[in-house]
Ligand code: SF4
Ligand code: SF4
């Protein structure tokens with residue numbers, strides 16, 4: 001450990017720690033374009049200049065290692081002037097089309113101009129023209145004029161996705177990002193370059209022109225696309241004449257799971273959440289007669305993406321009324337890879353073992369053969385026809401094809417309408433929060449089943465303290481912000 | 493993020509005391525009052541609506557209109573600045589890609605609910621493209637149904653400026 005001082009504040013840091021990281025970790029604002037924790041140092045933008053006592057010239061914080069007695073100034077008048085000049089250089093050929101730029105409101109260039117710029121333009125010749133809308137593929141649109149050439153996107157495709165689609169070509173004011181002819185951006189993680197781009201040069205075709213970012217409400221959640229459980233931010237809002245809708249998912253930093261990234265399929269999975277679905281209200285007494293009083297054999301099949309809370313309430317319900325409960329995780333071998341994407345596409349598949357829910361396909365088929373009633377909790381298997389003479393009662397979050405007799409359908413709130421927890425493929429339990437408020441929000445699965453049997457745990461808190469914490473071996477309040485690793489089932 | 497500090501008026505001692513300004517206002521009111529009461533037959537008024545006011549100035553905030561560029565295309569780029577500034581939240585914009593190579597973005601829908609509008613003019617001030625103006629000179633709006641008070645893009649584009657300057661002055 002060594003002692004350094006930043007703006008006259010003493011900080012103790014690891015020897016040879018990267019100065020810019022130290023500043024970020026200690027909440028000292030340090031402007032930068034090219035440095036990114038996941039991409040490493042490139043040192044091309046010079047926006048991170050700091051003054052170091054004893055050094056002749058300003059130094060870049062992203063390439064300075066911390067040594068004993070280092071004295072750093074980030075806000076001295078000299079540095080502010082240097083930053084203003086770098087910014088002026090950066091903006092010489094910038095089109096300043098913030099009104100039509102989707103990045104406006106969350107753009108580093110805009111923010112830094114407000115922080116250090118505020119100069120009048122001294123530019124008197126024509127700005128260099130470059131291509132303004134290049135469709136790079138994979139939903140990514142490039143505006144070469146807005147680019148600050150930080151090379152984050154190219155470094156992502158070189159070092160992280162290793163697909164090498166993007167390059168910076170040309171020199172001087174002709175330098176620009178481009179892909180090779182007929183080689184579009186094409187990898188399952190391509191849209192991450194949109195988040196990496198500090199300015200509006202790379203924007204998402206999917207989100208383009210949909211909303212201005214300052215109208216969005218952000219909620220921390222977990223992607224339900226597969227069992228990896230990437231941390232995300234759900235951006236949603238209610239507009240004047242439209243219901244609450246999700247406009248985008250963005251990955252949220254969690255170094256233990258997804259670092260800064262997520263796959264494109266997960267990112268676009270919000271469209272399913274947004275799908276308009278009819279509302280099928282439930283009648284508690286009819287459902288009670290159907291599921292609780294009848295003595296004949298009943299089987300329930302639950303989707304393994306349901307939250308720990310919902311699976312628990314189903315488990316308690318089924319145990320009480322001797323309904324055989326199964327949950328079959330959906331596996332897609334073509335989906336998985338050696339980074340984030342996991343072949344198990346059910347977000348909460350790991351919870352089944354903790355909650356002692358059977359996931360045997362054969363056992364389910366066998367039970368379904370002889371059962372009089374099949375209760376389907378949003379499992380795609382039963383939306384298609386399976387061979388069984390039983391009556392099927394559907395609980396569904398979204399309309400499905402071939403809905404048949406609508407009297408046997410109850411709709412319930414999908415994950416973005418409620419709080420919950422998920423256990424990912426590495427047995428890390430994480431919380432997600434409610435974002436959407438609309439007609440479906442009331443009818444959570446928990447609400448429906450506690451209406452059918454009101455002796456069940458009424459709230460998530462009592463459910464946790466009475467049941468889940470015993471199954472998992474930890475309480476709700478023990479779950480850390482970035483998730484908590486559970487011990488295996490046997491030592492729980 | 494940095495904040496651009498705009499100088500506000502009203503910080504001198506005289507302005508802070510309020511009273512001088514109030515008396516100045518009362519003086520104007522009283523002078524009109526005495527003038528009118530002493531000469532009741534020559535009071536300045538108009539028999540609206542038979543008689544229309546003739547003193548509408550270019551600064552008068554009438555019904556909004558959307559301006560056009562010199563090439564007769566819509567000037568608005570659907571940046572939502574007006575909708576952001578609007579205190580009544582009565583502007584509803586749906587943006588779309590602009591295909592004509594003049595710009596990138598334009599409104600697919602642009603609606604102002606004139607029943608909600610308080611005619612403050614903030615939208616006009618906020619617009620970076622001089623695309624929305626209130627210089628139509630129209631001060632009275634009559635419709636048969638509530639929904640007709642929601643003026644859409646076509647309607648707003650069809651309203652003409654009343655004071656000579658028709659097109660957007662934005663560069
Ligand atoms: S497109 Fe964005 S991320 Fe790529 S170099 Fe330009 S500014 Fe950086
Ligand atoms: S890897 Fe899985 S969890 Fe992560 S974003 Fe993709 S689908 Fe979602």
Ligand code: SF4
Pocket residue numbers: 574577578579580581582583604608609610611612613614615616
């Ligand atoms: S005049 Fe004021 S209230 Fe009316 S649309 Fe403009 S900003 Fe909104």
Ligand code: SF4
Pocket residue numbers: 567568569570571572573574575585618619620621622623624
């Ligand atoms: S009228 Fe002006 S402020 Fe409103 S969206 Fe159009 S360009 Fe933007």
Ligand code: FES
Pocket residue numbers: 031032033034035042043044045046047048049060061062063
């Ligand atoms: S962040 Fe240090 S040079 Fe770009």
